[in-house]
Amino acid sequence: MDSKRALAENLRKNIYDLNMTQAEYAKEIGIPYTTIEYAISGNGSVSLSTLDKIAYGTGIDPWELIRPPESK
Structure with a gap:
């Protein structure tokens, strides 16, 4: 699974x-x-800056956001 x-x-x-x-x-x-809609579509990429904003806003580490669910 890719990170998107x-x-x-x-x-x-x-x-x-x-x-x-x-x-x-x-x-x-x-x-x-x-931006959320775009990220959830799985068709587009978000910038690292946006990934950091999402991570900060959710309290989740950025690497956890792009880690495949089955490997958690």
Whole structure:
């Protein structure tokens, strides 16, 4: 699994676990909704800066966000 797909799956799981919408999640961590939508699609790449913002906002280490779920 590549890191884009791992990020998408990990974000989906985190949003689900928090019982939030993608829009609520994006607002909570301080990034545009379209950025979360783009990352969750698994089709695009986010910059390292954006990955850091997501990680900081969620309290999850950046490497955990891109680590394949099955290897956790």
